[in-house]
Amino acid sequence: MAGRVPSVCPASHRGSLPHSAPGPETGPAPLRLQDLAAVRYEDGQHQGLPVVLGTGGFGRVELVRGRGQLFALKRIRKEHVVRRRQQEHVCTEKRVLERSRCPFIVGLFGTFRDSQDVYMLLEFCPGGELWAKLREVRCFEEEVAVFCSACVVEALDYLHGNGIVYRDLKPENLMLDKQGYIKLVDFGFAKELERGEKTYSFCGTPEYLAPEILRHEGHDFAVDFWMMGILIFEMLVGRPPFHSAEPQKIYSKILDGVFSFPAYVSEAACSLVSKLCRLRPGQRLGNTSTGIRGIRKHRWFGSVKWKRLALRQVDAPTLALMKQGPPYANFKHVSEDWPPGEEEFSGWDQDF
Template identity: 60%
Template structure:
């Protein structure tokens, strides 16, 4: 019975003619074809699996190679740690706490036995952060640690609570838990909670006594008082020593302060020769501790001329003229000196007249004349939120950013002429965090500022719950977001971004304002791709030559003098500029860790590791900006910020064209086209309402 298939296009009728033998043969052929197709399909599946497996193996191999390459780029000191750790999350911010004007330690000193003292010193020495304290600071800590006893089951610190004390275990055992999970045990000589003596931070774990426990403890106010008092007294003392020098007697306090910031502490053992008669003189010394013997060669024998002690100095002529040493100075017992060499001194003070360079002279270049601040006619009731036009938050008001102190919303006016970024901050939170002065100062600075590299303040408002600052909208978004998108910037882009910051610094420093919170999160792009500084919550006005002692800033960007509570000034801004250049070029700051105390330890160690792709000019400017001694930093020596502009890393920069906005910004290619908020992360609507606050601190806001 033969089969004929005919598909009628209109009726879809199947006509069948039968012939049994032919039909069986065709069925057999069809069966064979199906079996063959099955075998082909099985082979294809096997090949697919094989390909998938090989792809996975190659992926794994690529990851291993990438990891090995990363290790080659950033060889780690310890085998299990790769540096730098990539900073994927926004930096934590530390707001300064006001210190009382007259710092006095009220706590009673607890007498310690020799073995207790040794235990405490040993604990301090093995702690990542505390081991960087000098001998005097360590001795003061030992002296002022108080003792506390706890029973089994007592909580010493609770996860999530705010801490103000650090502890050293004198005896007993404690258990550390996090989110109910056991992490480790602490026993005699272990240190915990040490971050709390630097600033007010939330505890990340719970520590409970397993047995009866005896702890040595110190609270933040005591620690900061110790360090700050010591730093202030030492500085006053050193200023007094410098004023007794004949060479320096005509210098004012600002100039002497600059010299102090460039001096370094050096230690000598008994019989060490500090300077040798007849050799070239190039260093000036002040004796801080110990005694120095001065001898002269008389007929082949060393004859003692005099003995010098604390506060006395030698070698001052070496700073101003080419001379040979006229005597030998040797350590009689251990000696500590404060020293400055001629090269550093010449960078600090112009020798011709021994007058400090006036920073304002540096800025007498062709500058854009300041425009008078327009009197704002903007009214709060005229401002309306801009809604998202699409996506999951469609119809909700656009939020441009969220921070520890509030939110920034995108606003426009009723007649829809201009876009604004409106910062809203809870008044209750400001009071709780004791940031009233900072908020008032931020408004004062922004109101008085007319600089193209600093975001403009259009108006400020307040109600019972919030204060509002209506600022210029920078449509290009944050440098932080752009950096995370591309991984790292090429050199021309990093040069351009940094040059914009240098111009903002020049403007602020001329007005005696230090910024203190530089990082990619605080740099915005306008629609032309020019960079603007935002967020002046940590800015401070400072008289030249003076110091301030607050612990403030972002851990990765903090200079050694803030961490050590030695007092700081405008030099902190140049340190953070070096860190910014590094982060822009590498994608991560040079001193990174998930644990803040490790960041501080790395900063105090000061070892900068550069990837092989970084240019020599970039390495040079970073190392000069990130010198541990603030007085030696590029930008903080006698020529001021002029030295930063003239560094070879900026050789391609036309500073005048930058100031007048005539350069094509390389950052433009980072700016996406679309709705006005396209360059910002998206945030859900905040339904919470702040409590009302009536203390009246914002009377003049």
């Protein structure tokens, strides 16, 4: 699959940083930045170099060890955040992750700052990005897509119940934990909303943008259900339904709302995606009177035991996609170049 146009937000283009995570406290004394040591490659041409799990517009995610446990340390350049006016996005991510206690959302263990960077210490998800697995196999078997989508339903139910709209659903922002379960990561575009309130930011990933975002008419929780429809299509087909090398062409296709399914996609999957990707938010499954229950009850999810899934008692079919080996086996090598950053003392990061 070709790479996609990166996520966009009002003042910048923004790439994804993978994360990882379980949540609550790890012991009597919180971990400190100086307690963390870089994990290094054990063999091959990169032997001895620190493991970088991913890079993005503002920084990178490094594999670290502290008190015998592995973590993903997200390091964000403060000067880049200020230059692109993304302070509120970074602070929202920290706030949302601190509040979240959900097995389908990456956990946050602590935050730190120094003169150049802010840091988020996240649960390490050794299965890597769902995006990478999708590229390896081109498209998922229906059983895998159902399982991944069901995990996303659980995460969205939790977020929406806590007044948070996610706004950047895509395979790059879904990580696989050691049991093969999906965890949502990267909450830079999340928004805290009251019921009935709308927000007007233009942000997200072009292929996944809901029509109401493109029309600048205000959007709410319904955008996450649109994006879920796009995600299911991409998992089953290997590409999103609206795609082009040029964002403007993607936007035109989204506003037209016309797309077709390959013949091998099941009738149940076509039905669900069509109901999630309705142009009018009020008619979208998940955003009607039945709420997210309407999604759970759709026949495409007929095999899902929702209570067992919530308790993580279901055998994950995604395990078959995961490579065995060192902890970084499911991550491609990323360049370790990390030039010194400029110091930044404006104080926007005082809560880190």
